[in-house]
Amino acid sequence: MGERADIVVIGAGPAGMAAAIQAAAAGLAVAVLDDQPTPGGQIWRNVEGAAERGDLKLFGKDYRRGLASVKRFRLARVDYQPGARVVGVEPDADARDTGGDVLFVRKGQAARLSCKRLIVATGAYERPTPFPGWTLPGVMTLGAAQIALKTSDLVPERPFVIAGQGPLLLLLAAQLEAAGAPPDAVLDLSDPGLALTAGKSAAMAALLAPDYLAKGAYWLGRLRATARNVVQIRALGAERLRQVEWRTAAGAVGRIDVRTLLVHDGVIPNAQLTRAMRAPHLYDMAADAWRPAADRLTGQLDDMPWVHVAGDCAGVAGWAAAEALGESAGAAAATALGRTATPGRWSRTRASRARALRPFLDRIYRPARAFQRPDDATLVCRCEEVTAGAVRAAAALGAQGPNQLKAFTRAGMGPCQGRMCSQTVAAILADAQGRGPGDVGLMRVRLPISPLTVGELAGLNETEIKLPLS
Amino acid sequence: MLVRRTEPPASAAVTITVDGRDVRARKGESVAAAVLAAGIVPTRLAPVSGAPRAPYCLMGSCYECLMTVDDRANVQACMTPVKDGMRVRTHASRPSLRHG
Numbered sequence: 001m002g003e004r005a006d007i008v009v010i011g012a013g014p015a016g017m018a019a020a021i022q023a024a025a026a027g028l029a030v031a032v033l034d035d036q037p038t039p040g041g042q043i044w045r046n047v048e049g050a051a052e053r054g055d056l057k058l059f060g061k062d063y064r065r066g067l068a069s070v071k072r073f074r075l076a077r078v079d080y081q082p083g084a085r086v087v088g089v090e091p092d093a094d095a096r097d098t099g100g101d102v103l104f105v106r107k108g109q110a111a112r113l114s115c116k117r118l119i120v121a122t123g124a125y126e127r128p129t130p131f132p133g134w135t136l137p138g139v140m141t142l143g144a145a146q147i148a149l150k151t152s153d154l155v156p157e158r159p160f161v162i163a164g165q166g167p168l169l170l171l172l173a174a175q176l177e178a179a180g181a182p183p184d185a186v187l188d189l190s191d192p193g194l195a196l197t198a199g200k201s202a203a204m205a206a207l208l209a210p211d212y213l214a215k216g217a218y219w220l221g222r223l224r225a226t227a228r229n230v231v232q233i234r235a236l237g238a239e240r241l242r243q244v245e246w247r248t249a250a251g252a253v254g255r256i257d258v259r260t261l262l263v264h265d266g267v268i269p270n271a272q273l274t275r276a277m278r279a280p281h282l283y284d285m286a287a288d289a290w291r292p293a294a295d296r297l298t299g300q301l302d303d304m305p306w307v308h309v310a311g312d313c314a315g316v317a318g319w320a321a322a323e324a325l326g327e328s329a330g331a332a333a334a335t336a337l338g339r340t341a342t343p344g345r346w347s348r349t350r351a352s353r354a355r356a357l358r359p360f361l362d363r364i365y366r367p368a369r370a371f372q373r374p375d376d377a378t379l380v381c382r383c384e385e386v387t388a389g390a391v392r393a394a395a396a397l398g399a400q401g402p403n404q405l406k407a408f409t410r411a412g413m414g415p416c417q418g419r420m421c422s423q424t425v426a427a428i429l430a431d432a433q434g435r436g437p438g439d440v441g442l443m444r445v446r447l448p449i450s451p452l453t454v455g456e457l458a459g460l461n462e463t464e465i466k467l468p469l470s
Numbered sequence: 471m472l473v474r475r476t477e478p479p480a481s482a483a484v485t486i487t488v489d490g491r492d493v494r495a496r497k498g499e500s501v502a503a504a505v506l507a508a509g510i511v512p513t514r515l516a517p518v519s520g521a522p523r524a525p526y527c528l529m530g531s532c533y534e535c536l537m538t539v540d541d542r543a544n545v546q547a548c549m550t551p552v553k554d555g556m557r558v559r560t561h562a563s564r565p566s567l568r569h570g
Contacts, residue, residue, distance in 0.1 A: 152503040
């Protein structure tokens with residue numbers, strides 16, 4: 001235990017940085033805990049390093065813009081703690097909404113950081129994409145390839161294939177092309193009516209990646225030439241990936257020799273922490289994802305007013321909305337602590353403009369059926385190696401909900417704590433019971449949300465916190 | 471898997487060992503990225519079937535990249551920045567209680 005911070009912000013992406021800057025400007029003691037080594041979140045991952053390397057142009061305008069935000073954050077009077085992994089949050093025992101403790105691990109030591117207000121800005125992660133062979137070495141997420149390019153100047157080993165759906169497919173293909181490593185093929189798993197090959201609006205693509213795509217139909221044309229609309233994929237190989245097999249709606253089957261396969265199906269809020277806090281969450285049918293029940297502008301949780309959520313963890317809307325909502329959450333938290341804070345006057349406009357696009361994006365980038373309704377032989381839980389068939393069998397035996405199903409099958413009991421399977425398990429269960437995913441719910445997340453060693457656990461209540469943290 | 475677009479200049483490079491082998495890495499990158507760039511797969515055997523695995527999401531979600539780093543077991547390699555002289559052991563063989 002020890003001193004109490006005014007505000008703790010979890011995450012140093014666009015939302016977390018903006019919230020921290022705003023609250024610090026109001027004169028409050030703000031600590032930022034982020035699990036990455038440098039600020040920027042996933043979207044602006046390693047933007048300082050890429051700038052130093054002279055590689056900013058590879059990633060486009062939205063990435064370059066991050067450098068200014070990161071610089072602003074570096075200059076703010078904020079107690080920034082990189083490499084800090086948050087494992088849970090405990091509200092004050094009196095439960096009178098006076099604050100709580102953030103439990104985290106840094107440099108191999110666990111500690112509690114007490115605060116009056118908490119801002120959760122944990123971002124989004126890629127929607128899991130179960131399909132046959134997805135656990136083979138050589139198969140990675142599209143996001144992983146983007147992170148490797150941003151942090152390490154690494155590109156996928158060729159020949160390689162991108163498969164799935166979502167705006168990031170276009171963006172990463174363009175970034176890899178600019179990096180001299182264009183994909184050898186793109187397997188588009190969108191509904192046929194929404195496929196790239198069917199001519200998904202170039203204007204739409206331009207909106208999402210303006211500096212690549214607004215230049216004309218060049219890239220989209222190229223992508224169409226290498227893209228094939230398919231309904232199923234399979235990764236083949238014994239010790240590692242050797243081939244990708246695809247199947248079209250018409251039943252045509254083909255195989256491509258590959259060294260690397262990158263898969264993607266959009267992103268979903270990373271709500272692991274607020275779920276572990278037992279805050280109520282809502283199922284957003286258009287986004288096919290859960291988000292915390294919170295005020296849409298200040299991010300204040302309906303049931304825990306001392307906690308705010310901001311950015312993609314509150315509902316995926318992209319970096320511009322995240323920055324605006326971070327600002328507004330930071331200002332709301334500062335105001336609640338008796339300070340005067342005025343978010344940038346465009347905050348609200350920027351947030352609503354970015355969000356206005358969302359229903360349209362959600363509609364044209366529907367999650368791929370092949371991933372969301374995997375066949376019986378496909379592993380859905382990578383950690384405990386539970387197949388979709390085993391989940392269906394447990395559902396047929398009468399598993400009442402995701403938690404009982406977890407007990408029946410062990411799906412969700414591995415180290416990732418259901419990050420990679422709980423949505424799929426719930427969707428399969430919902431199908432089996434003829435209910436909606438919003439009705440079925442997700443399996444429970446418990447503290448610690450990432451594994452602790454016994455030594456860390458034992459030290460949790462012993463570490464004396466002094467502010468600023470060292 | 472992943473290959474280097476450009477080798478880091480000497481000033482931006484560090485050396486770690488992975489299963490006893492020297493691996494050059496770029497300052498600031500994660501252990502998982504360095505291991506993938508060195509072509510070292512699998513890095514783990516699935517605990518139930520023993521099937522080969524390798525780092526998958528590189529952002530701390532999937533826990534597929536667990537390795538032993540400087541004698542600490544089950545570290546998320548994608549969340550651990552490389553440091554000069556770091557000793558990394560993959561989990562590509564069955565665990566044993568034997569020393570060494």
